Amino acid sequence: AVQVAGSINVDLIQSVELLPRPGETVLALSSSRLPGGKGANQAVAAARMGAATNMIAAIGDDENGQWMRSKLAADNVHVGGIATLPGQATGTAYIAVDRKGENQIIVASGANARLAPLDVEYAAAEADILLAQLEIPIETVLAFFTAPSAESRIRILNAAPARPEASSLFAHTDILIVNEHELAVYLGLDGELSHADRARAARGLISRPDQIVVVTLGAQGALAVRMDDELHVPAAKVTPVDTIGAGDCFTGALAALIDGGLAVADALPLANIAAALCTQQHGAIPAMPTRSDVDRFLAA
Numbered sequence: 070a071v072q073v074a075g076s077i078n079v080d081l082i083q084s085v086e087l088l089p090r091p092g093e094t095v096l097a098l099s100s101s102r103l104p105g106g107k108g109a110n111q112a113v114a115a116a117r118m119g120a121a122t123n124m125i126a127a128i129g130d131d132e133n134g135q136w137m138r139s140k141l142a143a144d145n146v147h148v149g150g151i152a153t154l155p156g157q158a159t160g161t162a163y164i165a166v167d168r169k170g171e172n173q174i175i176v177a178s179g180a181n182a183r184l185a186p187l188d189v190e191y192a193a194a195e196a197d198i199l200l201a202q203l204e205i206p207i208e209t210v211l212a213f214f215t216a217p218s219a220e221s222r223i224r225i226l227n228a229a230p231a232r233p234e235a236s237s238l239f240a241h242t243d244i245l246i247v248n249e250h251e252l253a254v255y256l257g258l259d260g261e262l263s264h265a266d267r268a269r270a271a272r273g274l275i276s277r278p279d280q281i282v283v284v285t286l287g288a289q290g291a292l293a294v295r296m297d298d299e300l301h302v303p304a305a306k307v308t309p310v311d312t313i314g315a316g317d318c319f320t321g322a323l324a325a326l327i328d329g330g331l332a333v334a335d336a337l338p339l340a341n342i343a344a345a346l347c348t349q350q351h352g353a354i355p356a357m358p359t360r361s362d363v364d365r366f367l368a369a
């Protein structure tokens with residue numbers, strides 16, 4: 070089973086002609102509410118890929134929270150570990166998108182910021198795979214990965230969004246997943262890494278011989294490195310309509326495939342296909358493919 074400890078948000082999306090400048094008020098052309106949060110996105114990706122998936126998270130005692138709980142349950146994510154916190158608001162991302170697709174995002178963490186180390190202490194007991202991201206407190210992720218029995222599980226950290234202080238968690242993970250931007254932030258580099266430098270740079274995040282670092286490379290697929298070997302998996306050829314949630318899809322699918330017994334090298338190409346399929350649909354959760362979608366792509 071895959072145990073996720075992570076964030077639940079609602080994404081409130083306003084489409085506008087032009088993004089407002091400081092001091093300016095603009096009218097939205099249309100408004101929508103979508104399920105979101107990296108934790109919730111990855112949990113749905115793992116569940117659709119076929120893994121028994123459990124989520125530990127915190128929501129507010131509001132309608133957004135109930136809506137997210139029911140969305141996750143409808144996707145077969147076990148929601149018994151989702152706490153409803155009195156007086157708190159469910160995490161909310163306020164997103165403005167203009168005609169060109171340029172966006173501005175403000176995230177109010179709400180209940181996600183209250184997910185406490187005590188809430189995750191016993192979470193490792195039933196799971197084979199522990200999966201976390203960085204939209205909950207870093208000390209909570211630390212408790213999740215260092216709890217009794219956590220060390221004998223496979224601990225996967227998607228170190229996103231980039232928070233430099235989270236590098237203290239890296240020694241407690243087995244598989245670390247970052248995109249190119251996050252890789253540069255954790256290494257303290259500004260600017261782009263050249264192709265030749267990427268593998269060497271990714272090795273800079275390794276602290277034990279049994280650790281794996283995976284760097285997602287967008288349209289170029291993904292790169293996995295260990296201390297003394299590396300594997301580049303090219304992206305599946307698709308025509309993306311919207312890459313929102315692709316990184317979350319990749320991570321959730323990889324966790325599910327490893328939970329299903331695949332070695333990392335065999336799981337990577339399938340996670341890559343899942344993420345490519347995710348770019349062919351709008352949104353994050355609505356775009357997550359199932360295992361049979363991936364198999365159909367392979368057979369085509």
Ligand code: ADP
Nearest residue numbers: 248285286287288290291304315316341344345
């Ligand atoms: P993030 O969404 O975090 O920025 P990436 O852009 O690296 O992460 O994308 C994550 C994964 O999604 C990639 O590793 C790849 O598998 C898939 N992906 C993203 N963009 C494309 C694309 N244009 N074509 C095919 N696959 C893609």
